[in-house]
Amino acid sequence: MATPLILLFFLSVLLWNPSFSLSDGLQAGSSLSVEAPADVLTSPDGSFSAGFHPVGKNAYSFAIWFNKPTCTAKSCTIVWMANRDQPVNGKSSKLSLLRSGNLVLKDAGHIIVWETNTVSATAVGLKLENGGNLVLRDFEGLILWQSYDSPTDTLLPLQSFNENSNLVSSRSQGNYSSGYYKLYFDNDNVLCLVYKGPEFSSVFWPSPWLLRWEAGRSTFNNSKIAVLDSLGNFTSTDNFTFLSADYGSNISRMLKLDSDGNLRSYSLKEDGEAWIVSWLAFPQPCMVHGCCGPNSICIYSPSFGRKCRCSPGYKLKKPNDWSLGCEPEFPLSCNQTDQLDFLKLRHRFSVQVYQSSRIRWYILLPKTQLLNGHRPPNFNADFYVKLPKAIVSSYIDTVEYPELQCSNHVEQLERKYTKRQQNKSSRFFLWTACSIGGVELITILLVWNFFIRTNDKSSPTAGYLLATTGFRKYTYGELKKATNTFSEEIGRGAGGIVYKATLSDGRVAAIKRLLDANKGEAEFLAEVNTIGKLNHMNLIEMWGYCAEGKHRLLVYEYMEHGSLAENISSKYLDWDKRFDIALGTARGLAYLHEECLEWVLHCDIKPQNILIDSNYRPKVSDFGLSWLLNRGDVKYSKVSRIRGTRGYMAPEWVFNLPITSKVDVYSYGILLLELVTAKSPAMGIEVSDDGSSKVHRTLVEWVRGEVARALESGTWKHVILDPKLEGIYDEAEMVTMVNVALRCVQEDRDQRPTMGEVVRILLRDGSHRSAEE
Ligand SMILES: *[C@@H]1O[C@H](CO)[C@@H](O)[C@H](O)[C@H]1NC(C)=O
Ligand SMILES: *[C@@H]1O[C@H](CO)[C@@H](O)[C@H](O)[C@H]1NC(C)=O
Ligand SMILES: *[C@@H]1O[C@H](CO)[C@@H](O)[C@H](O)[C@H]1NC(C)=O
Ligand SMILES: *[C@@H]1O[C@H](CO)[C@@H](O)[C@H](O)[C@H]1NC(C)=O
Ligand SMILES: *[C@@H]1O[C@H](CO)[C@@H](O)[C@H](O)[C@H]1NC(C)=O
Ligand SMILES: *[C@@H]1O[C@H](CO)[C@@H](O)[C@H](O)[C@H]1NC(C)=O
Secondary structure, eight states: OHHHHHHHHHHHHHHHHHOOGGGEEEEEEEEEETTOEEEEEEOOOEEEEEEEEEETTTEEEEEEEESSSOSSSSSSOOEEEEEEESOOEEESSEEETTSSEEEEETTTTOOEEEEOOOOOOOOOOOEEEESOEEEEETTTOEEEEEGGOOOOOOOTTOEETTOOOOEEEESSSSSSSSSEOOOOOTTTTEEEEEEEESSSSEEEOOOSSOOTTTTTOOOOTTTTTEEETTSSEETTTTTEEETTTTTTOOEEEEEOOTSSSOOOEEETTTSSSSSSEEEEEEGGGSTTTEEEEEEEEEEETOOOTEEEEEEEEEEEEEEEEEEEEESSSSSSSSSSSGGGEEETTTOOOEEESSOOOOSSSSOEEEEEEEEEEOOOOOOEEEEEEEEEEHHHHHHSSOOOOOOOOOOOSSSTTOOOOOOOOOOOOOOOOOOEEEETTEEEEEEEEEEOOOOSOOTTTTHHHHHHHHHHHOOOOOOOHHHHHTTTTTTOOOETTTTTTEEEHHHHHHHEEEEEEEEOOOOOOHHHHHHHHHHTTTOOOOOOOEEEEEETTTTTEEEOOOTTBHHHHHHHHHHHHHHHHHHHHHHHHHHOOOOIIIISSSSOOOOSSSSSGGGOOOSOOOEESSSTHHHTTTTTTTTGGGESOOOOOOOOOOOEEEEEEEEOHHHHHHHHHHHHHHHHHHOOOOOOOEEOOSSSSSEEEEEHHHHHHHHHHTTSSSOOHHHSOOOGGGSOHHHHHHHHHHHHHHTTTTGGGGGGGHHHHHHHHHHHHHHTTTOOO
16 A cells, blocks of 8 residues: 555656755756746855846847846846857757766757767766856766856956957847957967958957067967956966956956957956946957948047948948948949049048058058048048049038047046057058959048157057057147136146146146156157056046147146145045055056056155045056156166155165165155154154153154054054044054055165055955955
C-alpha cells in the first residue's frame, strides 16, 4: 500500500526538479526560462544580474546588467549579451545548461541561437561572479567558458581585452544589435577604432593621418593586452594609456564603445543613480568617422550636440538613418559638365576625405566620396562643391552654416588626458574628385589651410589637438567685447589682471590679461597649447587664449565662489568641505607633477590661487603661468628669480637651492595649516611664554609646538582649530591633515612627501568618505 505512494513521491521529485537555487548559479541539467521573471542569476555581492532582457517587441536577449542604477526594461546598464543579433521569442525560450556541459540558448522553436560549444564529462555549474563575469566551470573548478572572453560593447574593470576580443557598438541607443564601430587590436598590435558602415569603412583612432609612433603608440609588443583597473587606470600593450578623471576611487566603472562611435569610460556616481563620463576618446564627436554617412557634414556644438546636415544639393537617403548619408537631389548624368559650377561653403569648413594613409602635400583621389565632413572649431578652410548651375544659383552668395561654439563640455565630466603628440608637415592642400557610383560628376575641392602659425611648432596635428579639446583662439576684439572693454576686474596677481566676461556663446568666463608677457607669439602659442591640454577636474579649465600684437590674454572658466582666500573665513566652509578642498587640491597638483608628461611646477600655491566651484570643489588656477611670463624656464628648474608669495615659499627659494616639485609640496603644507587654523602664514602668531611675556611664532612653529605639547596633554586640537568650526570636525581627518601638513613643510625637501603620496595618505585616512565629492 505504501510502496506506490513512495514511488509517486520520488517520481514527482524527479519531474519537478527544483535542483538549483539561483543564488548558487545554474547547475547542469537545469535552465532559465524567458517566461519566469525570477530566473535571474545574481552575483554574490548583488552588483550584477544575468537573465533575459527585453530588446524589442516580444524579443529577448540573454544579458548581464548592473543592478545599479536601478534597472528597468527601458534603461538598464547592460554590459554583455549572448545573442544581441538574434533575439529570442518571449515564449518558451530557454537558456539551458546541458549535462554534456554545453550551455545553449534555444528559441521557442527549439532552434539553438547561441551556444558555448563546451563539453565536460564532470558536473558543471554556471555562476555570475562579482566582477560581472558569467563563468562556466567543471567539477574541478576549471573555467570552460566565461563571458569576459567575448565582450559585446563593454569592458569591465580587470576584464582583459586581448587579441581575440572586440568591442562592437550597439546599433543605436535603444537597439542593442551590432552596430558599425569596433575596437580591436590590429595586425600592428595597435588598439584601433574602426567604422565599418554599409558603404565604406575606415580606421579613425588613432588619427589616420598620424603614424603610429606619432600617435604615441608602440607596435612592438605583440602580447596585445589592454585592461582597465578598478581605480580607473587603463593601460594597453601598445603604450596607450589613460587615467579616468576620478582616478583613484574604487567605484563601479566600465569602458564602453557607445553607439555614436565614441569610446568612453564611465564611473558610477556615489549615490548609484547615474553614470558619469570620466574619460572619452573624442571630445569633438564629429571626429568619429561615419557618424553622418556620405555627402553630409557633421556639426557639433555643446548646446545642440552633434548634428548631421546634407551637403547642399543633397537630401537624406533614408529618413531617420544618417548611416546611409545623403544622395543628390539632381539627376546624375555624364554629359553635362558645362552645366556645373562650384558652390562655396563659407565659415571655415573642412572635410576629411576617405583616406586612411598619411595625407601628403597634394592628393588627387578621383572617384571617392565626401566622407566624414565636419567642421572643427578654429579651422580655416574653404570648401567647394561642384553642382549643377541651377542649384548653385539657387543659393544666394555662399552657404553659411551657423557659427560653432567651442567648448570642452561634451558631457558632464569629460576631461581628456591627452598625450603630447609629435608634429609634422604644416600646411597642405587637398584636391579630391568625388564621384558617385563611379560617375565622375561632383567634384569637391578642399583647401585645407591650418589656422595657426606655420612653423614647426604648430601643424595639422596641433590644430587637430586644439580642435579636439575645444580649446580655441579668440581675437582681441572678441575679448574686448566679452569683458565690456575690460570693465569688471575680479582679481589681480601672477602677472596679470583678471576680468569677468561673457563670451558670445553665453558662457561666463574669467579673462586674464597678462601684463609682462614679453614672449614671442610662437613661444606663447606653444606653451599655451601645452597648458590648454592639462585637463583635470581639480585644475581650472582654460577655454582659449588671444595672442594678437602685444596682447596676451587667457580665457578660463569662471568660478562662482571665487578663491579659497575669500572663503576661508566664511561660515559655509565646514569641516567636510575643508577636507575635500585639501584632497582636491592635492589631486590637482599630483596630476600636474606626476601624471603630465612634462612636469609642471606651480610655484605659487596659496589660497588666492585655489578657486572654488559651485559644489565647493577646488580648482587650482594659474598653473603653467610661469612659462608664459618669461621668467626663466621652470621646466628645467633653472629659475632665475624668486617667485611665490611670502609665507608660502619653501626655503629652497631663499637658499638658492634647486627648485623641484617639492616647493609646491611645501606651499601646499602651509595651505593645509591655513585650512585647519584659518590663520594666515604671513602674519605670525603671538603665544604667551610660560611667564607673561609674548613670543612671536610662525604658523608652522606654532602648530609644531602645539602638536608636541599634545604628546603630554592631548588638548592641542581645539587650540589650533579654526573657532568658526565650532568644534564640529572629524578628529581622525584633522589629525591626518595636520600630520601631512607638517611633513610637507619640512625644511629638508627630500623629507617631504610627493603630492601623489599626499593624495594616498588623505584617501586612506579619510577613507570613511569616498574619494569623490
Ligand atoms: C535594430 O537594428 C537592426 C539593424 O538595423 C534591425 O534589423 C533591427 O530590427 C533593430 N531592432 C530593433 C528592436 O529596432
Ligand atoms: C611609451 O610611452 C612612454 C611615455 O609615455 C615613452 O617614454 C616610451 O618610450 C613609450 N614606449 C614605447 C615602446 O614606445
Ligand atoms: C609586452 O607587454 C606585456 C604586458 O604588459 C609585458 O609583460 C611584456 O614584457 C611586454 N613585452 C615586450 C617585448 O615588451
Ligand atoms: C597604471 O597602470 C600601469 C600598469 O599597471 C602602471 O605602470 C602605471 O604606473 C599606473 N598608473 C598610475 C597613475 O597608477
Ligand atoms: C576595490 O574594492 C573591491 C571590493 O570592495 C576589492 O575587492 C578590491 O580589492 C578593491 N580594489 C582596490 C584596487 O582597492
Ligand atoms: C545626356 O545624355 C543623355 C543620355 O545619356 C541624353 O538623353 C541627353 O540628351 C544628353 N544631354 C545632353 C545635354 O547632351
